[in-house]
Amino acid sequence: MMSKDKAIGSSTVRLSKKLTRILNHYLKPYSITTEQWSVLRTLNEADQISQKELSERADKDQATLTKILDLLEKHGYASRMPNPSDRRSYLITITEKGSELSRKLY
Known part of the structure; x- marks a missing residue:
C-alpha cells in the first residue's frame, strides 16, 4: 500500500x-508550446526586460530561456535588442505579432 x-x-x-x-x-x-507560452505571457506583462529578469519572472533557467527565446524570435513573437545600460546583455521585447497572439490566447 x-x-x-x-x-x-x-x-x-x-x-x-x-x-x-x-x-x-x-x-x-x-505553433507554440506551454513553455514558450509562459515566457510570452510573462513578456506581455513586463515588456523590455533583461533576459536575467525574464528568467526569474518566468521561472526558467538561462539555458532553457535562451532556447525558448530563439524559437519565439524565429516565429516573430519576441525580439532581443542591445541593452543601452549594459553592453553585455539584451532587453527582450514582445513584438506586435506576439502581443496579438497573447491577447488571443489569454
Missing part, C-alpha cells in the same frame, strides 16, 4: 502531465 504522501505526489505529477498535454493540444495550432 502506498503512503498518503506518495499517493498525493504521484497524483500531482499525473495531473500536471495531463494539464500540459491538454494545453499543448490547445496551443498546437499556434
Whole structure:
C-alpha cells in the first residue's frame, strides 16, 4: 500500500502531465508550446526586460530561456535588442505579432 504522501505526489505529477498535454493540444495550432507560452505571457506583462529578469519572472533557467527565446524570435513573437545600460546583455521585447497572439490566447 502506498503512503498518503506518495499517493498525493504521484497524483500531482499525473495531473500536471495531463494539464500540459491538454494545453499543448490547445496551443498546437499556434505553433507554440506551454513553455514558450509562459515566457510570452510573462513578456506581455513586463515588456523590455533583461533576459536575467525574464528568467526569474518566468521561472526558467538561462539555458532553457535562451532556447525558448530563439524559437519565439524565429516565429516573430519576441525580439532581443542591445541593452543601452549594459553592453553585455539584451532587453527582450514582445513584438506586435506576439502581443496579438497573447491577447488571443489569454
